[in-house]
Amino acid sequence: MAANSLFEQFTQQEQWEDKHQLGLQLISQGSLSNEQTLDVYMQLADLALEKDLFSKAIENYQKVELSTSFDTNPERFFRAIKMQGVTYYYQGLMQQALIAYLKAIPFAEKMPDPLAKANLMSNIGLAYFDMFNLNQALNYYKQAKDIYEQHGSEQDKADILHNIAGIYIRLSSYEVALEMYRETLNIFQSLGDMDGVAQSYGNMGVAYSELGQYQLSLHYYQRALRYYQETNNAYFLSSRHGNIANVYLRTGDLELALSHAEKAIEFAKKIDNKALELAGVLSQAKIELLQNKLTKAESTLTTSVQMAKEYKDDLRVQDGMGMMALIKAGQGDFATAVANFDKFVRSFNSVQNAKLLKSMGELQSQIQATQLNQEIIELKQRQQVQDLEMSKQRQLGIMLFILFVMLVVTGITVYRRSIEKGAKEQLSLMVAKRTKELEETAEKLRRANEIKSQFLANISHEIRTPLTAILGQTDNLINGYYKPEHLNDELAVIQKQSDHLKELINDVLDISKIEANKLELSLKEGDLVRLLTDVHSMLSGQAKDKGLNFAFHNELGEQYYSLLDFTRIKQILINLCANAIKFTNQGEVELKVSRVEQGVWFYVTDTGIGMNAEQLKQIFDCFSQGDNSISRRFGGTGLGLSLSQQLAMMMGGYISVESELNQGSVFSFYLPCKEYIPSSDIIEPAKLEQHAANGLSGKVLLAEDHPDNRRLISRYLESMGLEVIAVENGEQAVEQCLKEFPDVVLLDIQMPVLDGLSALKLLHECGFTQPVYALTANAISHEIDGYLQAGFTGYLAKPIDKKVFYTQLAKHCKKDAVTIKSQHDMSDLVASFIASFEHESALIQQHFAADKYFDLQQDAHRIGGAAKMFALDEVAVSAMALESALKQQKLSDLTSLVAQLLEQLHCAAVSQNNSISPS
Secondary structure, three states, X not given: OHHHHHHHHHHHOOOHHHHHHHHHHHHHHOOOOHXXXXXXXXXXXXXXXXXXXXXXXXXXXXXXXXXXXXXXXXXXXXXXXXXXXXXXXXXXXXXXXXXXXXXXXXXXXXXXXXXXXXXHHHHHHHHHXXXXXXXXXXXXXXXXXXXXXXXXXXXXXXXXXXXXXXXXXHOOOHHHHHHHHXXXXXXXXXXXXXXXXXXXXHHHHHHHHHOOOHHHHHHHHHHHHHHHHHHOOHHHHHHHHHHHXXXXXXXXXXXXXXXXXXXXXHHHHHOOOHHHHHHHHHHHHHHHHHOOOHHHHHHHHHHHHHHHHHOOOHHHHHHHHHHHHHHHHHHOOHHHHHHHHHHHHXXXXXXXXXXXXXXXXXXXHHHHXXXXXXXXXXXXXXXXXXXXXXXXXXXXXXXXXXXXHHHHHHXXXXXXXXXXXXXXXXXXXXXXXXXXXXXXHHHHHHHHHHHHHHHHHHHHHHHHHHHHHHHHHHHHHHOOOOOHHHHHHHHHHHHHHHHHHHHHHHHHHHHHHHHOOOOOOOXXXXXXXXXXXXXXXHHHHHHHHOOOEEEEEEOOOOOXXXXXXXXXXXXXXXXXXXHHHXXXXXXXXXXXXXXXXXXXXXXXXXXXXXXXXXXXXXXXXXXXXXXXXXXXXXXXXXXXXXXXXXXXXXXXXXXXXXXXXXXXXXXXXXXXXXXXXXXXHHHOOOOOOOOOOEEEEOEEXXXXXXXXXXXXXXXXXXXXXXXXEEEOOHHXXXXXXXXXXOOEEEEEOOOOOOOHHHHHHHHHXXXXXXXXXXXXXXXXXXXXXXXXXXXXXXXXXXXXXXXXXXXHHHOOOEEEEEEOOOOOOOHHHHHHHHHOHHHHHHHHHXXXXXXXXXXXXXXXXXXXXXXXXXXXXXXXXXXXXXXHHHHOOOHHHHHHHHHHHHHHHHHHHHHHHHHOOOO
């Protein structure tokens, strides 16, 4: 009776820990029937899957499988194997999921309900789909669809139609996919299936994103996201945050993209889904690359590539190689960049070769099948002859009939031979035709390979040229091979070559973006005349150095405001003018602009080397120049004009050229646009708001553990007229807040006894409602978000920005007529702080010798924060480096970092003592 009561209590329990304990207790008693034992394991497995405890779910499903068989309990045995596959799928482990699903197929075929097999086929299709094996995915989807058509409900039919639409997205048939999703959306809505509706919204977002309709894409992603936030579905929350991050990445909203990528990773880790975590980490690396955070991007990308290799995601490994090449180029490590680029090319070629080999294998199979059919025909013919001979022996008395049969057979044979002869001739023609096609394809591939090789040679030369100058000048500077008065000239050379190198890399990146349909225009109002003046001014020096006259003829007037992507227009004009100057050795270059009814024309005319008809045909081809000798004589990658033409076409315009060999060239750039009346904010920019000079009145509580910091901030607050209550830890802060009830509270985050976050929580529990600001040197964006989510009113960084400090305090304190002192004498506070260095050094050595790493981290944090406040940069950098190493458990660097910090403390103390004059 007690066992039955405990079993009923177990069945009703919905909390994992409690249900797990009750289950273990029931199993250990040994009083359950076999059916009840299976029920306990199955309920534990289902609840673990619902709570995203995947390893626990797998463990209990496997116990069900081992505790029964298909003969004794077919339904539970089959479900235990199938649900292992479902659990692996949600964990992002597709290979393991397929193994479980394929193991369940023979049992599904024996199940009385045909829908069991259909559901399993659909699940297998989903797994193959996520592994980018579209042929297999479509095969299993079709098997499921055939069963659903006969036995399934409207819900089943909508689900499989929804899955098949995903195939069309992968095949880039986005319009077809959208039509199917609209159909499934109507069915899901009529059925009240909100989960299906949300999935349709999410996949419609994918389709619109690939079509470049980003606003529509975000609209559907966010509708799906709202539903998953309500249901707290971590799997789809991770997936949709990742989708939104990629859209913002394409639109250039990098901060928003990074925020969503971090959330995608967070939710993926929450459910331990490796595939989603990998996608989020790769997106984060791309964002950091675009933010020019190259070191961080390299670290993140390395993590993502390691994960991709671990989970055998070859496509993302290949993407990682390409991105690493860009990162290394941006860092100036061009040898590694080229090595990574070569790996990327080899990997890409390997994939293409694999596809070609597969096609060749299929062709070979067809040829072998044809040969086999021919052998079968010949075998049948021999069999017929044998039958005739046996018939002749058995029917010796019917000679006339045998003779007739032989004549018929002879006629058929002759007829067959004539057919075979015709077939052989036709086959010879087909082979000759196919051979010619293969030769033409090989020739095209050879030419493409030559173009690629030439481009690689050009880009290698172009990168090495400025790099050689940069490294040479740097080496001269390091070794002192210059006169001090020539320093600016030496640095100017490095800057000029660095700018040239950046332009080369930007051209390659822009071409890649255009070909991937990921480059977007950024329209804004501006003055076209001013842009042209900038271009002329920028390149006049280059023309003058070559002894050329660079003329500018403006027929637009003094101003011409329009809504355009001025960055891209400037890029095009610089390309055209710089090319004209580069290929002109004497004479002049002219930039002319004139208006027409629907836009403006730009003309770039030069008296340079010109081009012949053959060169004009390929002038706008990617990686092409007039001929290879041009690259050797004048330099260049062959990207500039191709990129310019594609940018012009994106803006609705085009570039044309007229040229004669040795007579010069005229490049004409048409840009459709409309003249606008300029906005007031363009003509007269708003003046910056002056820092307030009036003081404040009110009561401020300051909690800061470092005494010198506390005195410094208190002095500044008092200079504004504020009453300051200064305490040294969170516990004292809570006590004084409840006693004095100040107007504003400033809480340091890391304090002894009670830290800032704990103090804030305790204040809120006590009903304290006054504004509380986080006062800390931790200025990392996700940490700031954490402070605001914890309930802080705002955030104030250390060292103090006085304007920001005043602005925030003025929101909560009354303004007074007292004038703030603009300067504060901090010499006594600096001296006091430096005087504490001897004590701080002793503490550091004591904690380091005793391996008290937490205490050592607190020492470094305390010194680093105060050093930043007092502008002791060397001490601050050393302390923060030690703190960072301790946080990341990098103990191998500890000895050198501790020695470095002690040395900086000693040097600062010695410097302070030397600056004091003897009495």
